[in-house]
Amino acid sequence: MEPRVAALERGVRSALCDFGFEVSPLKVGWYNAVLQPSFHLQYPKDTLAFVVLSAPSMFEKAFKPFVNKQLLKKMNDPVDQCVSYHLSLVKESLPEHRVDIIYDYEILPNRKPKFLAQTAAHMAGAAYYYQRKDVRHDPWGEKKIYGVCIHPQYGGWFAIRGLLIFPDVQVPFLEQVAPIDCVASEEKRIELLEKFNFHWQNWSYRDIIEVKERYSEEQKTYFGTPPAERFKLLELKGSV
Template sequence: LYLPKVGWYNAVLQPSFHLQYSEDTLAFVVLSTPSMFDKAFKPFVNKQLLKKMNDPVDQCVSYHLSLVKENLSDQRMDVIYDYEILPNRKPKFLAQTAAHVAGAAYYYQRKDVKCDPWGEKKIYGVCIHPQYGGWFAIRGLLIFPDVQVPFLEQVAPVDCVASEEKRIELLEKFNFHWRDWSYRDIIEVKERYSEEQRAYFGAPPAERFKLLELQGVVQKSAFY
């Protein structure tokens, strides 16, 4: 969990992306690290009935955040998941921007490269964590509408890909070679996804339920 407040997020975005809360509202960005797969995901799918129409990881995250909500029942808490979209097809929140303003991970974008080599090509940005590199995911945003933190001081994310050369390499790998996972190792990391985890996330979403069966993580009876 990383701590921002809504005003920091809204300040860097166009009004159409603003979260409709007061600027001092407390929020938390939720990340998952490589150990989540063994510590949370596999135990979850072993014990729960999974809905085949929903992504298993999304179901796992939803389950654990529902437990957080139960344990904080005395506080009003709104949850926005990374995969949720508005009727106009825009995401409900921009996950990488939220992670950056919360100080969780640095969001490297085209504007962070001084000598742009890409011309008319569309170049997408990517967050890099100072400990996990690209081996992590942003899962959601927890917002506490009744908690105001006007004196909270913003902490900048760690600029762990500081050189121009490395930033170009990162954006090249992420945009044009993302399937080989190499952008995730743009810096030295403390932990990576396991081979089992790579196989799971590397599979097309429609095949992931079958992969869980083949890996022996769940039985067919676990789905409905």
């Protein structure tokens, strides 16, 4: 990796990794190459971006301190507010660069997502995006089957939070890293997609592989609460 790009990546990591986030570099061209033009990011192909993931530790390292500082505003999701706060700090820490931020929940006027988070994570090598096409003998017939990303350390116990794009940084020589195929067998892939599509509420798809870290019971309770009721949960729990 070029020294200037390595230095920039260190800057992004230093701003995020102590708070339970992980970042993986991506060229816009890698992402655009596997998608229809309607989903393309409107930047030159060699533009540098970083996919931002939250590990299970983000809840303790970033979210709870954010809530305790009483930085919440009762107008959108508390976790989204926390992520926005930390990614905005990255932008402020790099004033010499233009930084465009796209969050996983943002949509265009036509209701399409601003970026396909799981595709971006796969192309950045951060997590493997398992889809129906990855199963040779498809057992689902006419059923709609959605894909899901699995992280080699956290399984499904993580989330893709956003994309940091640096329009003024071109990286033609950046080497692509393939995601780790951690659900390699046909049987396990079918099991994963079955659990994700038909039994996602019981969390079981997240443990499709042996994981090094998963959500705490407190965190599972929080994310298992409907979004509209999460502010009430925070108020009842005080400091969560």
